[in-house]
Each structure stands twice: as C-alpha cells, then as structure tokens.
Amino acid sequence: MGSDLYALDFDGVLCDSCGESSLSAVKAAKVRWPFVFEQVDATMEEWIVEQMYTLRPVVETGYENLLLVRLLVEIRVPSTRKSSVADGLTVQEILENWLQLKPTIMADWQEDRDSLVDLFGRVRDDWIKNDFSGWIGANRFYPGTADALKFSSSEVYIVTTKQSRFAEALLKELAGIDFPSERIYGLGTGPKVKVLQQLQQMPQHQGLRFHFVEDRLATLKNVIKEPALDKWNLYLVTWGYITQKEMEEAEGISRIQLVDLPDFSKKFK
Numbered sequence: 001m002g003s004d005l006y007a008l009d010f011d012g013v014l015c016d017s018c019g020e021s022s023l024s025a026v027k028a029a030k031v032r033w034p035f036v037f038e039q040v041d042a043t044m045e046e047w048i049v050e051q052m053y054t055l056r057p058v059v060e061t062g063y064e065n066l067l068l069v070r071l072l073v074e075i076r077v078p079s080t081r082k083s084s085v086a087d088g089l090t091v092q093e094i095l096e097n098w099l100q101l102k103p104t105i106m107a108d109w110q111e112d113r114d115s116l117v118d119l120f121g122r123v124r125d126d127w128i129k130n131d132f133s134g135w136i137g138a139n140r141f142y143p144g145t146a147d148a149l150k151f152s153s154s155e156v157y158i159v160t161t162k163q164s165r166f167a168e169a170l171l172k173e174l175a176g177i178d179f180p181s182e183r184i185y186g187l188g189t190g191p192k193v194k195v196l197q198q199l200q201q202m203p204q205h206q207g208l209r210f211h212f213v214e215d216r217l218a219t220l221k222n223v224i225k226e227p228a229l230d231k232w233n234l235y236l237v238t239w240g241y242i243t244q245k246e247m248e249e250a251e252g253i254s255r256i257q258l259v260d261l262p263d264f265s266k267k268f269k
C-alpha cells in the first residue's frame with residue numbers, strides 16, 4: 001500500500017455522465033409533470049439535452065437535473081409556465097443564478113427534494129433494469145481515468161453525491177473495475193466535508209497524505225472553511241463540469257491546485 005490516500009469525486013472527475021443524467025431527468029420529468037412534457041417533441045428533447053451540457057456545472061445532486069429540464073421547457077413553451085421566473089430567462093442566467101432560482105421554482109412548483117431524489121433514482125433503476133446496455137452506454141469514463149484507478153498504488157475512495165450502486169455498476173461495466181463498495185461514499189452518507197473527516201480519522205489511515213479531487217469549486221471551498229481538514233491537498237480538475245469563471249477564481253485560491261488529465265494520471269500512480 002502506498003502512502004497516499006485519494007478521495008475522488010465521481011461525476012465530472014472519473015465519469016462523464018452528463019448525457020445519461022440529462023436523459024434520466026427527461027424520463028423522470030415526464031413521469032412527474034406529464035402536463036408539461038406532453039408539449040415536448042423529439043426535437044425539443046434534443047435541444048434540452050444540449051442545453052444541459054452548458055448547465056451541468058450547477059448541478060450538485062442528480063435531482064436538480066429534473067428541475068433544470070422542466071425550467072428549460074417553461075422557457076421555451078409559455079403555456080407550460082408555473083414558475084415566476086421562466087419568462088425571459090436565459091440559459092446563461094440560470095448558470096449564474098441557480099442557487100437563487102432553485103428554491104424559488106421548487107416553491108412555485110410545490111416540489112420537495114426527497115420525492116424528486118426518490119423519483120430520479122427509481123427512473124434510473126427502471127432504465128438499468130429494462131435497458132442495461134443502453135444505460136451504461138449513455139456514460140463514459142474520461143480518457144485514462146479507468147487505468148489510473150486500476151493501477152493505482154494509493155488508498156482510493158470515491159466520494160460522490162451519486163447513489164453508490166450506480167457508481168459501482170459503471171465502474172464494473174464501463175471500466176472493468178470491481179471497486180469495493182465499502183470504499184464508495186455515495187448519496188446519503190453525509191456531506192463530503194464530513195466524509196473526508198471520517199476518512200482522515202480512521203486508524204488505518206494515520207500517517208497518509210490526503211488528497212481530494214473534485215470538479216466542483218463550491219465543494220472545495222467548503223473543505224477550506226473546515227479547519228479540521230487543513231491536511232487535505234485539494235485539486236480542481238479542468239476537464240469536469242466547470243465554468244471558465246470558476247477556473248479563474250480557483251487560480252486565485254492558493255489552497256487549490258488546478259489539475260489536467262495527464263497530470264492526474266501521472267500523480268495517481
């Protein structure tokens with residue numbers, strides 16, 4: 001065993017799941033809000049998935065994809081509007097103001113987080129059950145990340161807001177890796193800041209160097225705010241779901257190192 005411990009985010013670091021999560025969101029949104037989505041034809045569905053690549057950096061947890069796809073429909077089709085914000089809203093404005101928009105539309109639509117999380121997971125489970133290869137094929141690993149993971153001599157954990165079982169299935173089927181499930185901290189295991197604290201406190205991890213690799217700047221900033229996590233080296237990956245603006249901001253934060261794909265594969269050995 002090496003003397004480094006890596007905690008890796010999953011989506012946007014190891015796996016590009018944007019196509020899959022957008023399609024899952026459209027499927028789930030059709031179940032939840034049929035009156036909105038009966039207006040959506042194949043062309044508009046394509047447009048939605050395309051916009052979701054731009055919007056992906058704002059998504060922290062999967063269910064937010066559902067909110068975004070409905071909001072996109074409300075922008076395009078005035079007769080579906082139930083939110084107070086859709087009129088005249090642009091994709092760029094969603095990107096910049098998501099944290100304010102999210103609670104507003106959830107209140108306007110009288111939605112709650114937990115049932116959307118459940119629904120999103122259920123729709124994915126159905127997709128996996130009924131069309132496993134189609135679901136797997138909607139994802140891909142970023143070039144080199146699967147090998148880096150396979151041949152690493154470090155202690156590796158995955159810390160993700162995805163449900164663990166999905167991360168495990170993708171690692172197995174797309175990357176051919178039997179990743180131990182007890183090393184995946186998925187949705188429901190608590191905030192990442194708490195998971196990192198747990199990892200550093202485990203007796204078997206004493207004396208290791210700690211590294212946390214993320215594509216979400218806000219998450220790294222939360223780690224910086226926590227003095228108990230001072231020991232962690234923090235990396236922001238440049239290939240993930242991240243905006244130019246966030247990368248520029250990160251360059252001004254001394255605690256954070258920007259890392260590109262070749263660097264990551266090298267470091268990880």
Ligand SMILES: [Mg+2]
Nearest residue numbers: 009011012215
């Ligand atoms: Mg991520």
